[in-house]
Every structure is written in structure tokens, then in C-alpha cells.
Amino acid sequence: MKANVYIPTLNGGSLFVALLDALAGQNAFIAERVVIDSGSTDGTAEAAQAHGFKVMGLGNNEFDHGGTRQLAIDTYPQADIYIFLTQDAIPANESTLLNIIRAFDDPEIGMAYGRQLPHKGATLMEAHARLFNYPPQTQIRSLADADTYGIKTISCSNSFAAYRRSAFEGVGGFPRGTIMGEDVIVAGKLLLNGWKMAYVGDACVHHSHAYSLREEFERYFDIGVFHSDNRWIFESFGHAYGEGVKYAKSEISYVARRNPWVLPKVGCSFMAKWLGYRLGLAYRSLPVRLRRAFSMYKSYWKTARRLP
Amino acid sequence: MKRIKLREIVWIVGSLMAVACGVRVNQQVGAETTARRINVKEYGAKGDGKTDDSRFIQAVLDSASIGDTVYIPKGTYLVRTIRLVSNVHLVADGLLKQPKELSAHFAVEKQHSDAPLFRAHRISNVYLSFRAETVNEAIYASQCSNLTIAGSQLTGDSTNSRSFPAVLWYNCAASRVVGSTITGYGGARESTTTYHPGTAVRVLSSQGITISGNHFHHNGENGIFIHDSGDVEIDGNYIHHNGMSGIQVAFNTAERVTNYRITNNRLEYNAADAVDINNRAHGQVVKINALIAGNSSKNNGFVKGESTPDGSGIGTLIGISGVALSGNRAFGNNRPALYIEGCGEITANRNVTDGAFELVGQWERIRMEGNSFHTLRLLANANGRVLDIRHSRIGSIMLPNDIRIDSLNVIENHINSGPVNVNLVGNLKFEGNRLKSGHEAGALLLVKANSVSLLGNHIFNERNAAITVRKTALNVRIDSNFVTSGGTWIHDFKPPNIKINKNRIREHVAMEAQ
Numbered sequence: 043m044k045a046n047v048y049i050p051t052l053n054g055g056s057l058f059v060a061l062l063d064a065l066a067g068q069n070a071f072i073a074e075r076v077v078i079d080s081g082s083t084d085g086t087a088e089a090a091q092a093h094g095f096k097v098m099g100l101g102n103n104e105f106d107h108g109g110t111r112q113l114a115i116d117t118y119p120q121a122d123i124y125i126f127l128t129q130d131a132i133p134a135n136e137s138t139l140l141n142i143i144r145a146f147d148d149p150e151i152g153m154a155y156g157r158q159l160p161h162k163g164a165t166l167m168e169a170h171a172r173l174f175n176y177p178p179q180t181q182i183r184s185l186a187d188a189d190t191y192g193i194k195t196i197s198c199s200n201s202f203a204a205y206r207r208s209a210f211e212g213v214g215g216f217p218r219g220t221i222m223g224e225d226v227i228v229a230g231k232l233l234l235n236g237w238k239m240a241y242v243g244d245a246c247v248h249h250s251h252a253y254s255l256r257e258e259f260e261r262y263f264d265i266g267v268f269h270s271d272n273r274w275i276f277e278s279f280g281h282a283y284g285e286g287v288k289y290a291k292s293e294i295s296y297v298a299r300r301n302p303w304v305l306p307k308v309g310c311s312f313m314a315k316w317l318g319y320r321l322g323l324a325y326r327s328l329p330v331r332l333r334r335a336f337s338m339y340k341s342y343w344k345t346a347r348r349l350p
Numbered sequence: 351m352k353r354i355k356l357r358e359i360v361w362i363v364g365s366l367m368a369v370a371c372g373v374r375v376n377q378q379v380g381a382e383t384t385a386r387r388i389n390v391k392e393y394g395a396k397g398d399g400k401t402d403d404s405r406f407i408q409a410v411l412d413s414a415s416i417g418d419t420v421y422i423p424k425g426t427y428l429v430r431t432i433r434l435v436s437n438v439h440l441v442a443d444g445l446l447k448q449p450k451e452l453s454a455h456f457a458v459e460k461q462h463s464d465a466p467l468f469r470a471h472r473i474s475n476v477y478l479s480f481r482a483e484t485v486n487e488a489i490y491a492s493q494c495s496n497l498t499i500a501g502s503q504l505t506g507d508s509t510n511s512r513s514f515p516a517v518l519w520y521n522c523a524a525s526r527v528v529g530s531t532i533t534g535y536g537g538a539r540e541s542t543t544t545y546h547p548g549t550a551v552r553v554l555s556s557q558g559i560t561i562s563g564n565h566f567h568h569n570g571e572n573g574i575f576i577h578d579s580g581d582v583e584i585d586g587n588y589i590h591h592n593g594m595s596g597i598q599v600a601f602n603t604a605e606r607v608t609n610y611r612i613t614n615n616r617l618e619y620n621a622a623d624a625v626d627i628n629n630r631a632h633g634q635v636v637k638i639n640a641l642i643a644g645n646s647s648k649n650n651g652f653v654k655g656e657s658t659p660d661g662s663g664i665g666t667l668i669g670i671s672g673v674a675l676s677g678n679r680a681f682g683n684n685r686p687a688l689y690i691e692g693c694g695e696i697t698a699n700r701n702v703t704d705g706a707f708e709l710v711g712q713w714e715r716i717r718m719e720g721n722s723f724h725t726l727r728l729l730a731n732a733n734g735r736v737l738d739i740r741h742s743r744i745g746s747i748m749l750p751n752d753i754r755i756d757s758l759n760v761i762e763n764h765i766n767s768g769p770v771n772v773n774l775v776g777n778l779k780f781e782g783n784r785l786k787s788g789h790e791a792g793a794l795l796l797v798k799a800n801s802v803s804l805l806g807n808h809i810f811n812e813r814n815a816a817i818t819v820r821k822t823a824l825n826v827r828i829d830s831n832f833v834t835s836g837g838t839w840i841h842d843f844k845p846p847n848i849k850i851n852k853n854r855i856r857e858h859v860a861m862e863a864q
Binding site: 276277 | 563
């Protein structure tokens with residue numbers, strides 16, 4: 043199967059250089075390597091070009107999680123599998139891409155996403171987030187699993203994900219104009235159309251973030267906005283009641299065993315996430331300037347469609 | 351002591367967080383510094399409800415610069431027609447009111463008036479937020495882009511039996527109606543057979559349209575009518591008490607009609623369908639890539655309690671393909687919740703309704719999973735390649751005689767009321783189902799089929815034979831079923847190649863179908 047790799051970038055820095063090196067060592071054949079750059083000034087585009095990437099800009103468009111990725115595909119569509127990485131997701135070994143491509147040997151698989159391991163030197167909290175959400179076991183999920191997993195049935199991440207072209211096109215590609223979750227929307231549509239998705243436990247990248255409290259707040263505000271704007275996903279797949287509590291208990295336990303002095307920070311992090319999420323859910327009642335101020339994705343609120 | 355609500359706590363702590371995060375709450379989006387807000391009263395408009403303020407407002411618009419906002423303060427402004435200008439916005443706290451004498455009538459031959467309140471032609475980048483009482487369109491825009499109507503309240507003339515729509519977009523792009531209320535365009539429907547033209551939002555030959563968070567009610571025709579347009583998002587609207595469908599999508603050349611997202615809408619008490627996507631006239635099945643999800647509907651398809659010819663709750667789909675319907679809820683509607691006629695590939699998953707799913711004419715592949723619905727009903731002309739129904743709760747299945755389905759798969763469903771009558775040209779897999787029947791005819795009648803696999807079902811039958819197999823049912827395999835029957839378990843007319851194995855039987859059991 044012919045696969046392309048697409049990476050949106052903006053000032054990728056040293057992690058991006060590490061990603062380029064790791065990609066160069068992959069034992070999978072990649073037909074086209076594409077970087078879509080939002081105007082880097084740190085040499086990201088040049089480094090990509092030097093590693094054989096096609097580099098394209100956004101033209102007159104603002105960055106848009108779905109729209110920008112779709113633009114890359116529209117420009118370089120010739121492949122059976124579209125693989126997406128973020129600029130800070132570094133393949134953990136030389137088989138990372140091969141393993142995610144192999145998931146598509148099953149003709150029922152429409153999309154796959156890989157395991158995310160914490161970066162070396164990651165904080166306890168960011169390490170826990172990866173270990174909790176990305177277990178080592180591979181899992182195949184279909185619509186029939188919605189009763190069991192609820193919204194988690196379509197949990198996935200474009201930090202490292204791959205799509206079968208025929209399935210992807212069948213659901214209209216990535217949606218434009220979403221604050222986040224373009225991957226989840228596509229996954230939802232794929233499962234509704236009868237495809238299955240794979241979580242590939244042996245296709246690993248190092249990818250984690252040490253968010254400040256403010257960033258945690260902003261990120262969860264955006265998640266709340268996404269959930270508010272896409273209630274149909276919950277109507278279709280159900281909720282995942284109790285997952286938040288389960289996560290919190292797990293994180294407290296994980297941190298307490300390793301460094302209890304971090305627990306106050308964990309508590310503040312929970313508070314920031316909860317607040318951000320609740321405000322995000324109620325974003326329509328917030329003035330535009332607060333929406334923008336609370337959001338991690340500031341430019342999303344620039345356009346008039348977000349004004350009311 | 352007064353209770354502090356959760357919402358208040360969120361607000362208080364949220365504000366503290368905002369401060370802690372260093373949020374600059376006074377910062378303006380876009381940080382534009384030169385745009386002005388121009389008060390029309392400072393330029394001669396009276397707002398007394400008697401003086402014609404059209405020319406004052408027009409003069410302000412014409413003299414405004416890029417990015418300026420024309421502001422209309424409180425008051426009632428008599429206005430005839432205003433021409434909008436590119437890159438100049440308009441916000442009105444006052445009420446814009448058209449004089450009655452401008453009132454004209456919609457006709458198929460003339461679908462726009464000569465005197466809309468706002469006329470927009472070949473302009474772009476305009477934001478409108480206003481209150482208006484109009485006798486014709488509140489806005490008629492043609493060949494425009496990036497128009498936004500937000501937070502507006504538009505009231506039409508409900509005495510006009512042939513009203514123009516409130517919002518008419520022709521050949522527009524990247525435009526939206528959000529957070530607005532539109533009511534009274536066209537007279538109320540009085541009859542089950544006829545309606546009065548007048549639609550809240552009418553979109554023709556346009557691309558990139560968003561209609562979200564609005565309230566459209568008591569209009570003569572549709573809440574939203576889309577014709578020959580694509581890339582359309584209709585989300586989170588409350589559409590009720592309109593004289594035809596809540597949302598109707600129609601076709602012309604068909605190439606444009608693709609990428610629809612119809613989600614999270616409430617569609618209630620409309621006189622026709624909740625969602626109607628009708629490509630019957632075009633003559634060939636068109637793949638439209640539509641998601642219809644998370645909508646709720648009730649009581650559509652009635653006028654004063656009497657049934658109209660329409661009233662589906664989840665969707666009426668005719669001549670289209672590439673549609674996924676998911677997580678919708680529909681109750682108390684007049685017609686089948688889901689009506690599918692002459693379609694290609696349709697997927698319906700996890701919908702809940704007290705209505706029927708009805709299939710008419712040809713189809714390519716229909717897949718239904720995890721639904722709960724009253725009846726699956728196929729009409730006599732049903733002719734499909736694949737019909738796959740699984741993991742659903744179904745009241746009953748009504749299959750007329752001599753239909754044609756190449757592959758009919760009924761897998762792991764709960765079917766509450768038999769009999770299931772199988773008299774078709776094609777192949778049936780009936781596996782892992784729970785089927786109950788209190789009917790004289792038993793639970794399952796296998797009259798005609800090319801092949802039948804009856805495997806692992808639990809069948810509870812109150813009267814007579816649970817399963818009847820006629821000679822014209824070919825290649826029947828009845829294996830590993832659990833059959834409890836008030837009569838005999840099988841009435842076998844010995845068709846060729848019948849195979850019966852490993853079934854667990856309880857016969858002549860005194861029981862009531864549950």
C-alpha cells in the first residue's frame with residue numbers, strides 16, 4: 043500500500059529535527075512526505091526540505107485543524123494511506139510507520155492511530171496522561187462497541203494517525219472550521235459508515251506536553267467548545283460517564299507513589315481542567331473576547347462565524 | 351441563606367482563573383483600531399416610526415469606510431430598501447420596519463421581491479445584527495460572500511398568503527445565519543393539502559453555508575430550504591410550527607449538492623417532514639455525503655391535529671446516496687420516522703423512534719445498526735442489493751410478497767412481534783435474533799427465498815407452528831436455534847436441501863407472547 047506522511051508545522055524547533063531524523067530511519071516506504079507550514083521563522087521549512095519533504099504554505103488561509111490537513115491531502119492525494127503526525131511526535135523506533143500501515147491489511151479498518159509515549163524527561167503528570175490513555179494492547183473498535191465504550195469508542199489523535207483513502211474520502215475528509223477534534227469527527231463518521239478503527243499498540247511515537255495551569259485551562263475550554271458544538275457525537279456513541287473520575291484517581295495514585303509533593307499541582311490541574319471544560323460547554327453565553335481569551339486556539343475566534 | 355448555584359461558582363472561579371492567567375478581557379478581537387461605529391441618528395435618521403429613514407441610513411452606509419459599523423439605536427425606523435456595502439457592518443438595537451404598501455407576492459416565476467429590506471449584490475465581508483418587521487425579504491443577497499446575520503430578530507407579514515422568505519441567498523458563498531429568530535413569513539397553514547409560501551431561510555445555488563443556533567417558527571413554508579447548494583452546515587436550530595418541512599434540500603444540477611451536516615436540531619410541529627432531502631425529479635441517484643445526527647423531532651406532519659401527506663421524523667431520503675443518520679430521536683410524527691426511496695448507500699445507526707423505517711423502490715446498500723424503531727416496512731416494489739439490520743430493537747418486520755433483496759441480513763436483533771414473512775427473491779441470513787410472536791401465523795414464515803440461514807435465534811411463539819417452511823424456500827438451514835412454541839416448533843413442507851440441526855425445542859408450551 044502506498045502511504046504519504048503529512049505534518050503541519052509552525053516553528054517546530056529541535057523536536058521537529060528529531061522527528062525528521064526518526065522518519066529518515068523508518069523501514070516503511072513513504073511515497074510522499076509533506077509539510078504544511080504556517081509561517082515558521084526558525085528554519086523548520088528549510089529543514090523539512092533538506093530531508094526531502096514537499097513544503098507548502100497556507101496561502102491566504104488561517105490555520106485550521108481540519109482545513110489545513112485537508113489542504114495538504116488535496117494537494118498531494120496520491121496514496122492509499124494518509125499518515126498524519128504533529129511536529130512534536132517522534133517515532134519511537136524504525137517500525138513505527140510500518141506497524142500502523144500494517145493495520146490496514148484488514149480491509150475493514152478505515153483509520154488507525156498509534157500509541158503515544160511520554161517524551162524523555164516528561165513530568166509525572168504528562169507521563170501519566172500518556173500511559174493512561176495509550177495502553178500497550180492493540181484494539182479494534184467498531185460501532186458495536188459504542189454500548190461498551192461510549193464516546194471513547196472513537197477516541198483517537200491526529201498526533202499520530204492514519205486513514206485509508208477510500209474510507210476517508212467516503213466521509214468527506216476532514217471537517218473545516220472545528221476548534222479541534224477533526225480526527226474524532228472523521229473517526230465517528232467512519233464507524234457510522236461501517237468501518238472499523240484500530241488502536242495500534244506497537245506503533246509508537248514519543249509525544250507529550252507539559253502544560254501549565256493556564257494551558258490546561260485553555261485546552262479543556264476548547265474541548266468543552268468542541269463537545270458543545272458536536273453533541274451529535276454523544277447522541278451517536280453515548281457518553282463515557284466515570285472516565286474523568288477514573289482518570290483522576292489513577293493520576294493521584296500514580297503521582298502519590300512517585301512524588302507526593304506534586305499532588306497539590308495535580309489538584310490545581312483538575313480544577314483548571316474542570317473550569318475550562320465547564321466554561322467551554324457554556325461558551326455561547328460568554329462574550330467573544332472571553333471566548334478568545336480562554337481558548338488555546340486564539341485564531342479560531344477571529345472569524346465572524348464565531349461572533350454570536 | 352441564598353443558595354449559590356454551580357453556574358455562579360463556575361463564573362466566579364472562572365473569572366479568578368482568567369485574572370490568574372493574565373487574561374486581558376478588554377482586548378478586542380482583531381485589534382482593529384481605525385473602524386468607526388457610526389450612529390445613524392447623528393446623520394438625520396429620526397427613528398420615530400413615521401419618517402422614512404431609508405435615505406439617512408443609506409447615506410451613512412455609502413459614506414462609511416472599510417470596517418465601519420453603522421449603528422441604529424433604539425427607536426422604530428421606517429425603511430423601504432437599503433443597499434448593503436462591502437466591508438461595512440450594520441448593528442441595530444432599533445426596529446427596522448417596512449411600510450405595508452411595499453408588500454408583494456412570491457411566485458415561482460418571480461422568487462424575489464423588488465423591495466427587500468436589505469439588498470446585497472456582489473458584496474462581501476458584512477456582519478448584520480438587527481431587528482426588523484418586513485413585508486418582503488429581510489435580506490436578499492446575490493453573488494455575495496462572507497455575509498453573517500447574527501443575533502437578529504426578523505418578523506414577517508403573516509397575513510401575506512404568498513410571502514417571500516426572510517433570508518434569500520442566491521449564488522452566495524461562505525455565509526451564515528446564526529443565533530437569529532425568524533417568524534411570521536407567510537400565512538399559517540390551514541389545510542392538510544395546501545400551504546402558503548414563506549420560508550425563514552431560502553438558499554439557492556450557494557456554497558459554504560452555515561445556519562446554526564437559530565429559532566425559526568410559524569412561517570408559511572419551510573424553516574430552511576436549500577436548493578442546488580453544497581457545503582452546508584445546519585446545526586443546533588430550533589425549527590417548529592412551520593407550514594412545510596423543518597429542513598428541505600432540493601436538487602437541480604446535483605453536482606453542487608454535497609457535504610451536508612444536519613446535526614443537533616430540534617424539529618417539532620412542522621406540517622411536513624423534519625428533514626426532507628428529495629432528488630426524485632433529477633432522475634438519478636446522487637451521492638451527497640450527508641450526516642444527519644443528533645436531531646430530535648416530534649409531532650411533525652399534522653395541521654390542527656389532522657395528518658398531512660408528510661411528516662417523517664428522522665428523514666425523508668429520495669434518490670440520494672452517502673447518507674449517515676445517527677443518534678436521532680423521533681416521536682409522535684405522522685409518517686415513517688425514516689423514509690428511504692430509490693437510494694444508493696444509506697447508513698442508519700443508533701436512532702431511537704416510535705415510528706417506522708420504510709423502504710421503497712430500489713436501493714444499493716442499506717445498513718442499520720443499534721436502532722430502536724417500531725416497524726421495518728418494505729413496500730411491494732422493494733428491490734435492493736443489501737439490507738443489513740443488526741443489534742436493533744424492532745417492533746415488527748413487514749416484508750410484502752415477491753420483493754427482491756440480494757442479501758437480507760437480520761442479525762442479533764430483538765423483534766418484539768412476529769410473524770416475519772419471508773417471500774422474496776434473494777438470500778436471507780436470520781441469525782442471533784430474539785423473535786417473539788403471539789400471532790396465529792406463528793413466528794417465522796419461510797415461503798420463498800434462494801437461500802435461508804436460520805442460525806442461533808431465540809424464538810418464542812405463542813400459537814401454532816413457530817416456524818413454517820414452504821417448498822419454495824430453497825437451501826434452508828435451520829441450526830442451533832432455541833425455539834419455545836405454544837404449538838409445534840416447525841411446520842416443514844420439505845423443500846429441497848433443507849438442513850435442520852442442533853435446535854433446542856420446547857413444544858406445546860402454555861405461554862403468552864411477551
